Amino acid sequence: MRKLFVILLLLIIAGGITLSLKEIPFGIPKTKIGDHFINKGVEETGSVNIVTSVVVGYRGFDTLGEITVLFAATIGLGAVIGTFRKNSVNREVEAASLIVYTGCRFLFPVILLVGTYIFIHGHLTPGGGFQGGAIIASAFLLMYLGCSNKRIKENLSKTVEMIGGLTFIAVGIIGLAIGQDFLFNFLPKGEPAELLSAGIIPIVYIAIGLKVGSELAGIIDNLIQKS
Amino acid sequence: MVNPVLLIVIPLGLAFVVPFFGFISKKIEKFIPFVALFFNLIVSLRLFPRVLEQPVHVSIGGFVPPFGINLVAGPIGILFTVLIALVGFLVSIYAFDYIKEKDQEKYHILYLLLLTGATGVVLTGDIFNLFVFFEILCISSYSLVAYFGDKTSIESAVKYLIQGALGSCLILMGIGLLYGQFGTLNMADLAGNIKSVHSVSIFVPLVLFITGFGVEAAIFPLNAWLPDAHSSAPSSISAVLSGIAIEVGLYAMIRVVFTLFGASSILTFLMLLGVITLLIGELCAFCQENIKRMLAYSSIGQIGLMLFALSIASSYGITGGLFQLVSHTLGKSLLFLAAGYMIYRSGSMNISSFEGMGKRMPYTALAFTIGAFSIVGLPPFIGFPGKLMIVKAALFEQEMLYTVLIFFILLATVIEGAYYFRVVQALYFKEEKNTQNQKREIAPLSILIPIFILTGFIVVIGIYPKLITDVLVSSASELLNRADYIKSVMP
Amino acid sequence: MTFLSEYIYYIGAFGLIFIGLYIVLVKKNLIKVIIGLSIIDTGINLFLITIGYIRDGTAPVFSKPGLKANEMVDPVPQALVLTAIVIGVAILALAISLAVKLYKHHGTLNLRKINEQKW
Amino acid sequence: MLIIVTILVLLMIVSAIAALIFKDLISAVIAACIVSLIAAVLFYFLQAPDVAMAEAAIGAALVTGIFVIAVKRTKRFEE
Numbered sequence: 001m002r003k004l005f006v007i008l009l010l011l012i013i014a015g016g017i018t019l020s021l022k023e024i025p026f027g028i029p030k031t032k033i034g035d036h037f038i039n040k041g042v043e044e045t046g047s048v049n050i051v052t053s054v055v056v057g058y059r060g061f062d063t064l065g066e067i068t069v070l071f072a073a074t075i076g077l078g079a080v081i082g083t084f085r086k087n088s089v090n091r092e093v094e095a096a097s098l099i100v101y102t103g104c105r106f107l108f109p110v111i112l113l114v115g116t117y118i119f120i121h122g123h124l125t126p127g128g129g130f131q132g133g134a135i136i137a138s139a140f141l142l143m144y145l146g147c148s149n150k151r152i153k154e155n156l157s158k159t160v161e162m163i164g165g166l167t168f169i170a171v172g173i174i175g176l177a178i179g180q181d182f183l184f185n186f187l188p189k190g191e192p193a194e195l196l197s198a199g200i201i202p203i204v205y206i207a208i209g210l211k212v213g214s215e216l217a218g219i220i221d222n223l224i225q226k227s
Numbered sequence: 228m229v230n231p232v233l234l235i236v237i238p239l240g241l242a243f244v245v246p247f248f249g250f251i252s253k254k255i256e257k258f259i260p261f262v263a264l265f266f267n268l269i270v271s272l273r274l275f276p277r278v279l280e281q282p283v284h285v286s287i288g289g290f291v292p293p294f295g296i297n298l299v300a301g302p303i304g305i306l307f308t309v310l311i312a313l314v315g316f317l318v319s320i321y322a323f324d325y326i327k328e329k330d331q332e333k334y335h336i337l338y339l340l341l342l343t344g345a346t347g348v349v350l351t352g353d354i355f356n357l358f359v360f361f362e363i364l365c366i367s368s369y370s371l372v373a374y375f376g377d378k379t380s381i382e383s384a385v386k387y388l389i390q391g392a393l394g395s396c397l398i399l400m401g402i403g404l405l406y407g408q409f410g411t412l413n414m415a416d417l418a419g420n421i422k423s424v425h426s427v428s429i430f431v432p433l434v435l436f437i438t439g440f441g442v443e444a445a446i447f448p449l450n451a452w453l454p455d456a457h458s459s460a461p462s463s464i465s466a467v468l469s470g471i472a473i474e475v476g477l478y479a480m481i482r483v484v485f486t487l488f489g490a491s492s493i494l495t496f497l498m499l500l501g502v503i504t505l506l507i508g509e510l511c512a513f514c515q516e517n518i519k520r521m522l523a524y525s526s527i528g529q530i531g532l533m534l535f536a537l538s539i540a541s542s543y544g545i546t547g548g549l550f551q552l553v554s555h556t557l558g559k560s561l562l563f564l565a566a567g568y569m570i571y572r573s574g575s576m577n578i579s580s581f582e583g584m585g586k587r588m589p590y591t592a593l594a595f596t597i598g599a600f601s602i603v604g605l606p607p608f609i610g611f612p613g614k615l616m617i618v619k620a621a622l623f624e625q626e627m628l629y630t631v632l633i634f635f636i637l638l639a640t641v642i643e644g645a646y647y648f649r650v651v652q653a654l655y656f657k658e659e660k661n662t663q664n665q666k667r668e669i670a671p672l673s674i675l676i677p678i679f680i681l682t683g684f685i686v687v688i689g690i691y692p693k694l695i696t697d698v699l700v701s702s703a704s705e706l707l708n709r710a711d712y713i714k715s716v717m718p
Numbered sequence: 719m720t721f722l723s724e725y726i727y728y729i730g731a732f733g734l735i736f737i738g739l740y741i742v743l744v745k746k747n748l749i750k751v752i753i754g755l756s757i758i759d760t761g762i763n764l765f766l767i768t769i770g771y772i773r774d775g776t777a778p779v780f781s782k783p784g785l786k787a788n789e790m791v792d793p794v795p796q797a798l799v800l801t802a803i804v805i806g807v808a809i810l811a812l813a814i815s816l817a818v819k820l821y822k823h824h825g826t827l828n829l830r831k832i833n834e835q836k837w
Numbered sequence: 838m839l840i841i842v843t844i845l846v847l848l849m850i851v852s853a854i855a856a857l858i859f860k861d862l863i864s865a866v867i868a869a870c871i872v873s874l875i876a877a878v879l880f881y882f883l884q885a886p887d888v889a890m891a892e893a894a895i896g897a898a899l900v901t902g903i904f905v906i907a908v909k910r911t912k913r914f915e916e
Contacts, residue, residue: 381820
């Protein structure tokens with residue numbers, strides 16, 4: 001009965017969406033703002049990767065909101081999980097075999113390096129703060145799976161997270177003080193396609209990378225340790 | 228020159244540094260929301276006179292709309308900002324002594340993020356940015372509902388999260404459909420491109436938006452989560468959720484319907500939905516024995532009334548709806564705060580356990596009574612002018628449908644009166660059964676101050692409704708004059 | 719064939735969305751429901767990216783000289799999807815933590831059996 | 838090219854349906870992981886390398902890890 005009802009509902013939605021999809025043909029030329037970003041993006045923000053210039057430059061406020069969403073989720077997860085710390089059993093974890101252990105120890109710094117590379121070069125190549133942060137967090141996931149005796153220092157990750165968030169907001173406020181607009185790109189844009197270019201974009205992306213990385217790692221840490 | 232972006236950024240920055248203050252001393256943490264919201268209150272009050280003359284537009288990053296994100300601080304945005312900052316500020320004082328659980332730090336961060344998200348939703352002029360701030364609001368309220376971590380609160384948080392997440396998915400889908408057709412995300416730009424809602428390709432996103440925001444605003448039939456969530460959260464959070472979160476959901480919905488789509492043809496439907504929501508909320512509230520569930524159902528009813536008034540779509544109707552919104556924010560926050568402290572003392576949420584509270588806790592009980600009378604709509608409290616305006620606005624339309632609907636609204640008010648008087652009767656006119664706890668207990672100052680200030684607002688605005696009607700009239704004209712909004716953002 | 723080349727990505731995206739919706743609305747197990755939410759998210763992301771695609775376009779990165787601006791795909795949906803992915807993972811993590819906690823309290827993940835609170 | 842894409846999309850939908858059907862939650866999680874992975878490949882075909890990277894790192898790796906942890910903490914089989 002429920003299934004039939006749901007299928008009926010989904011069919012109605014599907015019909016509506018199919019009708020409205022006719023207005024959006026596949027593979028059409030770009031829209032007005034997309035055109036503007038591609039034609040003027042390099043000039044206006046100094047970033048060669050246009051996606052980065054949209055994420056951090058034109059729509060930087062979204063990104064601020066987004067790291068806040070992740071921050072709220074991390075804190076909320078800690079609040080939900082953390083409340084039964086006292087009666088949770090101390091779980092005996094079976095140690096991984098030597099090969100896995102050594103492999104993880106070996107791979108961990110390499111993955112960290114890749115993640116850092118990705119978010120430092122966010123304005124030049126595909127990639128950026130979120131991707132780099134996620135890769136760093138997956139390094140910590142690997143560490144938990146392979147070497148169960150290693151743990152993240154909670155205060156350290158909190159501090160990194162705080163520095164990331166504060167840097168973003170501080171850069172924005174300096175922009176407000178200098179250029180009358182929040183997140184104004186007040187640094188010289190430099191030569192496009194150089195590492196030191198695009199003004200505040202690399203700084204903000206590094207801050208995002210640190211924050212996203214420490215938050216996702218914190219989520220994994222909380223789930224493994226405290227639940 | 229005060230920049231409206233500070234209203235969002237400063238609380239966010241403070242929320243990020245709460246752990247840092249936690250390293251210094253655990254006792255400072257609870258003052259952070261207090262400081263941040265006090266700052267917001269001052270800034271938004273300073274912006275008020277300027278906004279009434281002309282809406283303030285701010286673009287982020289020096290990119291003009293529609294290329295960058297812009298904030299639009301019109302009368303309605305600043306009205307909401309002041310309300311959020313005021314109620315949030317008072318509730319943060321209340322939380323000084325009320326929140327004693329272990330993870331205080333997390334409570335304060337999430338509380339601050341909830342209000343920041345709400346501020347962002349009402350100020351932004353970009354549809355995707357609105358979605359992002361809406362998610363901040365939702366995620367922090369999911370986690371705050373689960374804050375106690377007991378059986379019921381986790382269960383209601385799960386229900387809330389599933390329905391809320393589905394709603395967000397629908398909103399995102401609507402944004403995708405709109406972007407695909409018009410290639411822009413700025414609300415004014417989109418509104419300029421949308422001529423009528425009668426073609427299917429625009430009607431589908433409209434329905435998706437109404438459904439998505441309707442979940443947060445708890446419009447029937449999407450309100451199943453609300454009574455559970457509002458009753459099992461800590462009382463300070465219930466006050467904010469009932470007083471601010473659902474109103475912000477309603478704001479988003481109204482903004483989308485009026486400004487973005489200019490959909491006048493769907494308003495009759497929304498009006499009927501509002502009356503159904505009102506009746507269902509009040510009838511369910513009537514059957515409750517648990518005081519917080521009763522208040523939560525009453526919130527559903529009030530949201531229905533607001534939706535009805537706003538969808539009359541005359542200047543008078545929208546003014547009435549916004550007045551009702553202000554009165555509900557103040558009144559319901561007061562009721563939850565007062566009830567929360569009485570629950571804390573009596574240890575039970577059952578209405579019968581409140582018998583004789585009028586003698587034991589005279590101030591709190593008096594405040595509860597005033598709040599209840601105000602919500603029911605008795606003069607001289609703030610609820611009376613609001614309901615009067617709505618009834619007048621509906622009668623002014625001189626249509627048969629409105630007259631019938633007004634009859635239902637009056638019926639709902641009678642039901643509302645009945646169950647609130649039952650509580651008041653329990654407070655004052657019933658003898659307490661166990662005679663051991665008869666001594667008077669004065670609540671701590673941090674609990675009494677917010678309750679007194681809210682009571683003061685309710686009485687003062689109830690006697691001089693002129694204090695806020697000017698602001699509400701200009702807010703109503705901002706909502707109704709879609710062309711002006713478009714022109715002011717996209718010259 | 720033209721039908722396929724026109725609609726294959728839309729079919730994929732909305733196929734995922736509807737399967738996800740079906741899981742969320744019908745399944746009883748909470749973890750299953752959360753899996754459904756993640757599938758819906760993936761579908762919506764695919765839909766957004768599909769909107770921005772241009773036939774024979776290149777990625778919007780001026781990584782080497784000689785790339786023409788008018789052949790690039792729309793960068794805006796990609797930026798939106800980056801945001802949407804992170805929001806999705808945030809909701810998911812919170813939902814998972816609630817699920818684990820729910821299991822501790824009730825000993826079951828069956829949502830139909832957990833109904834202490836009623837109208 | 839079109840044939841590859843068609844096969845990938847069909848595979849993706851099949852694994853989504855598998856996630857719907859499987860009673861064993863670990864299998865369902867892995868099926869959802871495959872959905873994410875194929876979506877990442879499709880993102881790459883749609884000229885969105887940034888998104889492909891994010892989807893592969895977050896959708897396929899981290900989310901699967903989180904799900905597996907959750908299933909280990911609760912019950913493995915759906916009743």
